[in-house]
Amino acid sequence: MKITKSTNTKINDVNFNSIKFGEIFTDHMFECNFSNGSWEDPIIRPYSSLVLDPSTHVFHYGQSIFEGMKAYKDNNNDLWLFRPKDNYERLKKSSERMHIPVFPEEYFFNGLNELIKLEKDWISNKPGSSLYIRPFVFSSSPMLAASPSIDYKFLIICSPGAAYYSKPLSVYIEDEYSRAAPGGAGYAKAAGNYGSAFYPTSLAISKGFDQIVWTDSNSHQKIEEVGTMSIAFRIGDKIVTPMTSDTILDSVTRKSVIQVAKDLGIAVEERDIFISELISEFKSGNLKEIFGCGTAAVIAPISSFGYKKERFELNKLEESYADQIKNSIVNIQQNLSKDLNSWKYKIKQ
Ligand code: COI
DSSP states (O other), X not given: OEEOOOSSOSGGGOOTTSOOTTSOOOSEEEEEEEETTEEOOOEEEEOOOOOOOTTBHHHHHOOEEEOOEEEEEOTTOOEEEESHHHHHHHHHHHHHHTTOOOOOHHHHHHHHXXXXXXXXXXXXXXXXXXXXXXXXXXXXXXXXXXXXXXXXXXXXXXXXXXXXXXXXXXXXXXXSOOSOOTTSSTTSOBHHHHHTTHHHHHHHHHTTOSEEEEEOTTTSOBEEEETTEEEEEEETTEEEEOOOBTTBOOOHHHHHHHHHHHHTTOEEEEOOOBHHHHHHHHHTTOEEEEEEEETTTEEEEEEEEEETTEEEXXXXXXXXXXXXXXXXXHHHHTTSXXXXXXXXXXXXX
């Protein structure tokens, strides 16, 4: 792979104590083009703007998918990824659904390895620190025909870590808009799934909430996700989370939460959860916690939820499952505790 190093670094201009999620980018990016029916040789080059024709396919038809991952540095300055194979497998599924040619596995892993090695100074080994990694693919042919693009671009960019949410969330259970429908692309990490969520989310924000709880598109009675994350509930001493389906993203953090909870001796149920059950468990005092989980936030505690005109406030717990599970996951990610499930992937330096 051809690597062109940047002649200067932006790192000294960054105040790492005040960065916000996804606003600062590192010095290099990985790039690979698909043309004439195959992926060309990938390169790493200094981070820079792209020049694209106004007719570029993605602007008009949104044939685009992405992944979210993080890299970590431990106390020996070793660098780690967390379950990258799961991200690659999901990228393949998203590609198929969006009719995008699958990016070769070897290019994906070599690209990540070389890019993270180059950007190692951007990762701190302070507890909770990471480098957010955004692989993405978009349709790049200059064409307005509403048919699949002929050319594609795969890029990986990196952004130094910052907390995604700074406080517990208040969420509104959506009963009109839908994020995904059966047979749709809800299980894919397709750019449009996120773009179409912004308007309903803005309506929830105007009602005084932070995020939406997505429900099924047919009855709006069954819980699916929250904001851009998977959702989980602690009912009594059990964790309950919806099963994945064609309307729910198969989140790597969700899978990790389920396994870590089991490793901690907490019972987990993957099953349908209806709004009526939540409200009745809340009223009988059994609904103890709600949290979102995703790569960016890891675990985002939810302190209250609204449904139609009612608002329900959860009591604050001292020893929450959300905190215990988050600490366990973060400790594995930063190589501070035993990796029972062999999730860590070492970057070769
Ligand atoms: C994640 O946390 O996994 C996400 O996809 C969040 C991202 C959209 C900012």
